[in-house]
Amino acid sequence: MAGNSFGKNFTLTTFGESHGEAIGGIIDGCPAGITIDLEAVEAEMKRRKPGQSDIVTQRKEPDSVKFLSGIFEGVTTGTPIGFIIENTNQKSKDYSHIEKIYRPSHADFTYDKKYGNRDYRGGGRSSARETACRVAGGAIAKQMLTDITINAFVSSVGEIFIDKPYQDLDFSKTEETAVRCPDLPTAAKMIKRIKEIKKSGDTVGGTVTCVIKNVPIGLGEPVFDKLHADLGKAMLSINAVKGFEFGSGFCGAKMKGSEHNDLFNEDGSTQTNLSGGIQGGISNGMDIYFRVAFKPVATIMQKQQTIDSDGNTVEMQGKGRHDPCVVPRAVPIVEAMAALVLADFWLRLRLSKL
Amino acid sequence: MAGNSFGKNFTLTTFGESHGEAIGGIIDGCPAGITIDLEAVEAEMKRRKPGQSDIVTQRKEPDSVKFLSGIFEGVTTGTPIGFIIENTNQKSKDYSHIEKIYRPSHADFTYDKKYGNRDYRGGGRSSARETACRVAGGAIAKQMLTDITINAFVSSVGEIFIDKPYQDLDFSKTEETAVRCPDLPTAAKMIKRIKEIKKSGDTVGGTVTCVIKNVPIGLGEPVFDKLHADLGKAMLSINAVKGFEFGSGFCGAKMKGSEHNDLFNEDGSTQTNLSGGIQGGISNGMDIYFRVAFKPVATIMQKQQTIDSDGNTVEMQGKGRHDPCVVPRAVPIVEAMAALVLADFWLRLRLSKL
Amino acid sequence: MAGNSFGKNFTLTTFGESHGEAIGGIIDGCPAGITIDLEAVEAEMKRRKPGQSDIVTQRKEPDSVKFLSGIFEGVTTGTPIGFIIENTNQKSKDYSHIEKIYRPSHADFTYDKKYGNRDYRGGGRSSARETACRVAGGAIAKQMLTDITINAFVSSVGEIFIDKPYQDLDFSKTEETAVRCPDLPTAAKMIKRIKEIKKSGDTVGGTVTCVIKNVPIGLGEPVFDKLHADLGKAMLSINAVKGFEFGSGFCGAKMKGSEHNDLFNEDGSTQTNLSGGIQGGISNGMDIYFRVAFKPVATIMQKQQTIDSDGNTVEMQGKGRHDPCVVPRAVPIVEAMAALVLADFWLRLRLSKL
């Protein structure tokens, strides 16, 4: 209840700081009988891990998941799936210079005030390293949802964005570039931009778009646990996220009802899909799509003035190895969180009718 | 667990369809010792209720809350607060023409598929009438959070928007106009626009912005239950919402870290507030502000083609009394949901330290 | 989270004090498509209500349940079922003499210390009147579990007990006597005993046994949510309960493994059933049976010395209309709580396999 669990019937609970011995988690509620492809899990982990290309942080962490329970002879048993991911590259010394410093737009100040103490090494619990556990959990969820396909991709970096509807994109190209943008000319511009930013010691924000196809009708609950409300919470819980919109999103707020309504075809599908595949909080079988805004990484390699825990003004500069832009590595995290939400509602759908 | 409860330690559970005898709810976890001003509750209810002005639906519903428990001699007792709101104006006949029809961009189709049956009168459980219970619950939460002020207002209607930062607005003027926009010249344009839209039998979307001041430091949990993640879920669970952003929001995704970081003053406050009062998921004492996008109401007074539950193509036209634009009445709902989120975290803050 | 909800997927939340306008509750998670027989609900309520015979309290309360939502044209819709039960017979004056008095072995002292105030009228929230909501909730649960039969009965009153195994009893006779003991000679002795006790201004304890037949295999979860653990919690949450045992119970603690093991028949049934129908926390298809101990009612019609909230020693004597023995009216409450537990696990069983 201290906010380290996600999901009501398919529940991921995570633990771990970036500089402890290991991080890990427990997936509770995964049904028995699901064949688990461990290589597929590792493939997801590799998409998130540091050091994968020259536009992300150069930390080297293998990020291999060790499953400790709940899978027997390659199949889930219905019991909780415990796992750990070792922290092999904790250079705690990188952080000794900030032991008492509150870094701007980080969680140092708020943690210290809330808990009365903090693990200052690498952001402690607020480190994005925690999202490795989400990717592991999401990878298991994906293997339960075999019919559903979840495709996230980078839709903008700074001012550079894909100027096409998602229907015109070929998602098989997302992994072809380091930036995970399936529109290759745009991808090239994004990569160039990130390299410039990195060189200047700065960072830049971006957006990730996610498209989910082949969703069964009926996922989501009518009132508080609307499908898009839980998707929104899932995305907003990822480090650095500032906004979420689905379907017509903020543009929809400018439209008229006569333009916005999705008229039905005879088979129950709709002619347009401004609803984003969700009506009244429940999936209608059309594509679900949403967009997530990420702010620029707060750690920059430039001098900034800040304060320490004694209230003194001090000057600091980021050290260590950090991402100049977080969105390429955020793509698998967005997919993982979407998979966790869908898995939860996929199970809950079994409870809706006699 | 079917999604009719909100909050972990300050929990509102609601029930009720628009056309049953009553709707209602239970607030569980409200501490003992809070003096309750019932008139203040009624005042909130009036801000949400139909028929309050000529730019909202003309249904007449008193929407008076009857508290049945948990308050003794004007003070909360620590036991659950049960309440009901009678449905006095259920013109079920208004809906007989849609018994088998799936209205476009409504929840008729998804409910029918999910549950195998539906209460077709007035949208049943998916009716925005359910939000009356949220306003009642939020009004109690507000009375617990006496130091915090929550001010929501209409920031745009269709293409018309307030072109000033919120710091330049006088929130005491929000209630002066029917549209709940504190910038009076903009309010006048919005009202004019809504009247035109209504005349044409159409509807229009808009946005609500919410500013929360005087927030204690430490609200929110580090990982999944980040303060803004729960605020986002709360807002996205309101009928017709398509997007949520806080602080720099989607604009932040275009910025550089050197522009976006909020540098500290010596007292721990920050010189800028692009973080929106939340860092690492935890309130930092600065103003929290966010923006919520509402799509245009789906029920329009124009002819639309649609299908019925037998798969026949039929033509329909909205009847009854509906809102041409939902944002003026959404303002108190946004505030209520924000109050519920804050109340939950305000209690949970008591658990963070020994 | 303040303990007024029961069940994870079939959830009953209750509210209400004995002397407010009404008590009530919300059943969330009841699937769509269950035909509800309202007369069957009322029949359960009558089994619990005061004034039903000359060996129970003579208060007159109709205890009629008014359902406000979630049932449409006689069938559940999958949305929350809200209900209220009006308090028609609140003689608050009966309690004015105890406004400041802490009655021995009641909750007056603990409530006052915990909450800093209390609703002293009729026990407030700690009144057994709250159990009327449990009976209403359980009556709905029973209608979902059409194949399962739940039979509770009074197995002892003070020193008088049924000296036969439950297999020798005819449960169709349980309702034939006011004391709800299906063994009629024992019932006669129990009734005589209760009348003597009542005449002396005293009260007496007793036990209720419950037998559940036709249980599907697989209800219950392996570790913390063992079927018998949740049944135990359910029973222990009923007012005045002091103990719970199932299967061999406390006698089993005296036995040897070679005596206690239930050997299998070829069809998976067992030759004996000391396990009480539950192995490893999961139902095995055999009869579930358990026994619940109720202490004597604390309100006696004799003078007792006690203290008031100022620490003064005072003398008091019970007034009003109270039960001399609680077990006859506890029988439907035990059944209702058992039904709620089974309903929850019956739904959760749907989640255990792919």
Added chain:
Amino acid sequence: MAGNSFGKNFTLTTFGESHGEAIGGIIDGCPAGITIDLEAVEAEMKRRKPGQSDIVTQRKEPDSVKFLSGIFEGVTTGTPIGFIIENTNQKSKDYSHIEKIYRPSHADFTYDKKYGNRDYRGGGRSSARETACRVAGGAIAKQMLTDITINAFVSSVGEIFIDKPYQDLDFSKTEETAVRCPDLPTAAKMIKRIKEIKKSGDTVGGTVTCVIKNVPIGLGEPVFDKLHADLGKAMLSINAVKGFEFGSGFCGAKMKGSEHNDLFNEDGSTQTNLSGGIQGGISNGMDIYFRVAFKPVATIMQKQQTIDSDGNTVEMQGKGRHDPCVVPRAVPIVEAMAALVLADFWLRLRLSKL
């Protein structure tokens, strides 16, 4: 939600099978600022571990807890405490003979039916090995509850029992004998009895009594989450438990109200304590005491007839190293579960008043 978590605000989630690489858990909700004595944790683990004396199973497992997060420089940080306990002594071969066999009064049959598969090695998830994680979690809880003392002890083995009230016992002697009975003459008889039973290849049941002193007033919630209801669930969730009673327990059911009521002293304490320290579900500051019944271990070293998963009748005999009587090792588990319940309510008490 698959029943592997315990507690609402101080939550222990466990994972692990007896024959995987490790078992472990996550404690979520432990406040920041608690100094953790790791040796005290290990001391609790040693009280539960196999091989500690000649009257328990002779398996050798170090059962050392490795904490992976949530504790920094010896103090809790408020973030989740993850831990693992390696399985070093998994002789899977010991179990190959029962791969398809349903052992009598074990969970083999019910697991197989519920999940459609099972990890047959050493009972898989239903193994009592899981309780090692409870002891680890309880050891942390105990260090939060520094003022409260929890003393469990063996009160009976088979027909041999302590014939004194707990007030006459010296709990400092509990650990002096292998059987954990503080009454030394009775302990000697119990040990003799267990050795006889072991020699005959049989097993025997017993009871554990627990006394909790120095409990703050106000722990527990009024309705479903009564303190004794959660204690009962906690105990009933321990492997092999068949019954729970607190205060007067089953004896109380035979008493009269005039005998059973606990009259107050002027300071709010009571002259007697048949209530067992809990009134209306809430602690009143007096000693809490309860008794837990354990059945005899199902694995006996005698030949038994049983069936396999194909429905064939087969003969089997226990192999490996099992406990002849479970209660000596159950003592620290009972204390751990009590500590977890108290920790949860101790935190929740902070939420009851403004």
